[in-house]
Amino acid sequence: MAAISRDEVAHLARLARLAVTEQELDLFAGQLDSILQAVARVGEVVADDIPPTSHSVPLVNVLRDDVEAPCLTPAEALAGAPDPFEGRFRVPQILAEEE
Structure with a gap:
């Protein structure tokens, strides 16, 4: 017996x-029925002896060490800015001031 009927698919579509x-409607009813049957099969798996996992393989810290590297000085960073102001990028105001 189908897990989802054509009428249920029509109701979900509405x-x-x-x-x-x-x-x-006929196509989606068949596709959704296949999906629901596959999900039901997964639920039938006996997993009492399988510990919960978030990944299939153990993970270790995958981040690199934080190492200092040369970077731009504030003057170099602002060199291409069209309108620097007091060591900062000046941009047009887009929001009104709150009162």
Whole structure:
């Protein structure tokens, strides 16, 4: 027996405000039924002796060490700015001031 009917697919489509054709209802009902059956099979797996995991392989710290490296001086960083002001980038105001 199918896990989801054509009428249920039509109801879900209405809830999601999707326009589906009669042919699509039949197609989607079959596809959703296959998906629901696959999910049900996964739920049948006996996993009492399998510990919960978040990854299939153990992970170690994958981040590199934080090493200081040469960088731009403030003057060099602002060299290409169109309108620097007091050591900062000046940009046009986009929001009104709150009162």
